[in-house]
Amino acid sequence: MTIQWNEEAQRLSDLCIDLRRQLHRHPELSSHEEQTVALIDQFLQAQGIRTQIVEHGGVLGWIEGGKPGRTVMLRADIDALPIQEEKTNGGGLQKACVSEIPGVQHACGHDGHTAMLLTAAKLLQTHREALEGTVLLCFERGEEATMNIYHIMKTLDKAGIKPDSVFGLHVSPHTPAGTLQIQAGPLMAGMFSFHVRLQGRGGHGSRPDLCVNPIDCYAAIGQALNALRMRTVSPFEPLTISTGLVQSGTKSNILPDTCVFKGTVRFYNREAGLAFQAKLRHVVEHIAEAYDCTASFDKLNAPGFPLNNDADYAKTAAEVCGEMLGKEAVIQAEPWMGTDSFPLYLQRMPGVYAFLGMRNEEKGIIADVHTSRHDLDESVLWKGAAAHAACAEAFLKQARPQTWKPNPLDLDTLFEQAGYLFPEGRD
Template sequence: MKIYELAKEVNPYVVEMRRYFHEHPELSNQEDKTIERIGQELAGMGIEYEVVPHGGIVAILEGKTPGKGKTVLLRADCDALPVQETKENLAGPRVCCSKVDGVMHACGHDGHTAMLLGAAKILKEHLDEVHGRIILFFERAEENGGGIPQMLAYMDEKGLKPDTVWGIHLYAGLESGKMGLLDGGTMASVFGFNVTIHGKGGHGSRPDQANSPIDCFVAIYNALEAARLTKITPFQPLTVSVGLLQAGAVGNVIPNDLTFAGTARFYDRDLVGMPFRNYFFQMVEGIAAAYGCTVSYNSITEPAFAVSNDPECAAFARKVIGEELGNDVIAFPEPWMASESFSQLQKLWPGVFALLGINNPEKGTGAAHHNEYFDLDEDVFKLGVAGAVTYALRFLDGDVDTSSRQWKGSVRDLFTELGVKPEVIDSYYKAIHE
């Protein structure tokens, strides 16, 4: 099979699908019409599928021969963001625009879904060359992590255990036509926090009679900045940022409360994520007490896993995709400090998360993700389709054995590792039957 030629042939369909999804974006947990359209497309290809309530869509392609009995999972996400899209990108008018006010595909998920549909079309039409099983995994609510728990619960209940997982992210930090296939850390883990400091307000003329939550926050913020140098190993990356800060109404009144929220990003959960988490609580509460304040935690996300490519799978991907598309396509960009729910799939089953470059100044597609100017270079879709099909087919026929590197516990154990309470875990399994 000449996979790249088939990807070129299916490209008009992929572009059509991407433009449809881009024009009709839906926010996380609201992707009902998106899921419906994906199902319609799969049905039109003759592919049976199941809608996972609150999770997404799972479809299974059974090859005409079992081959070596292996299974490959191909994943795409499909939610959009609450961003007001501009009519132009960085160079001029867009090829298509969102038709939903205040909502746009500002991260590339429209392209991810379209590419997986294109890959599904090729694979379905060539089942005689599929020597095993391929799972198509369309995930809702990636942006807030709301879809992956139900999808994993579904996989658990159905006994679906792939030998490897493949995902791809269109990436503005890499030039168009290049595919980043890194060993190890590719996208970061995240620890999120939203905290309210409760102080004692007062008049600005007598700060000595108040316990200012603003003064308390300044000390906390400085301690967060210092943590990277004094509390965490210098041999592992850590970024910390505060993106929300709310306090006060007028300049001459010290407020009672202040709320701040932000994230920490890292690659090593054990050496960086958990130590930073533990320090965070000790530091926040200790400084608050010193300033005569108390704190309440509005939301805390336990440190997640990083997107980490299995070295053997990544090397295999570079080899087979380089043979199909040319070695000049393969790139080694810096790891991306954003986070991705694909990390949970990789924690269960070794695999590869590729970064497909879309940065093309002539087309104006270099704006950062989650930005109102963000746009996609549609010419790279055929590379993404070909990459997914190539990895899947070659892995089924190849000799890569991931059995020793798969998660040894249950899916429930994985949720527990992430700090999810038992009753919440039960709710994931309940939700898929609603």
């Protein structure tokens, strides 16, 4: 590492915090990030960075190094969630800033992600003459809901742009503030959803023998699915199944016609996910038949890709961040069973996704993501900006591992086989 990214990033801490607060006060939902895109584009152009607004996709920016070389992509997601924010955080303390948009909140840290990458962009542009290659900045719309990553990847494909590697950061409420969780292999899960409709035959509660109660059918299915994981998946393979919604009936003495239940399955091994999905369908359909119900799947998407960090790039990222911030700042921890769109980039290029710890009990910053009390420790955001810059510099100097192979599928087939819904504006 030739540039003291940590010292320079720390000097820009106030800028990073100000950017985060601007974004946090004015959050926008997936596919509606118009003001956010404008802010990003204007900031990058003010630094002299060439930009491209990708329709439906987000913003791309190019930092051309002083010497020719490889291309590394740095990615941040920019959308918010439909949550009414609380003014206090998980510890009951006042937040530094709160959303001014009713019912919309940056509850997953995307405001922090964007602010860190914008700050890193300023740093990298300042030192562009020292860089060996090109840094491609990627600000992605719709990560939470609408999969606008498709438009980013389609734009890159059409332009023949093939980054050699990619780096991204996500805030974590589970690890100590200021630490960087960087590790090879699984970091986030793949997932598929199931939405099932059971059709029975309703009637009066006094004569259940004359009815086909779909609630009874669901009770049997629910119990069977919970046991299915233990019977079909190795105990050494992480896989979770959860049902988050069950809807049926209107009154205690009326047996309903239908019962709807919805849930998710998450895993680190996609082959295990595929096998479990086939078993799930078999269990649902055959138990429904045994209870004289009809089961139909309103949704059963193909299993998505787990997030697996490349071992060589993870080693590099850990080394440069440890050298910059201290070895104690780089940790390994349990992977997260949450999901992200980032694994789609990893189908085309090797790279690393890392977590920047936010948990600070003294400041009350303990609430999980996707909750109304979620908060960020703004004092450590500069470390994320420094990590982006340092990893970009290091990755530009590192060739792809010879053992790494891209997914050979074309983009549309990749999305279809992984069960992703195509977003608005697909060609």
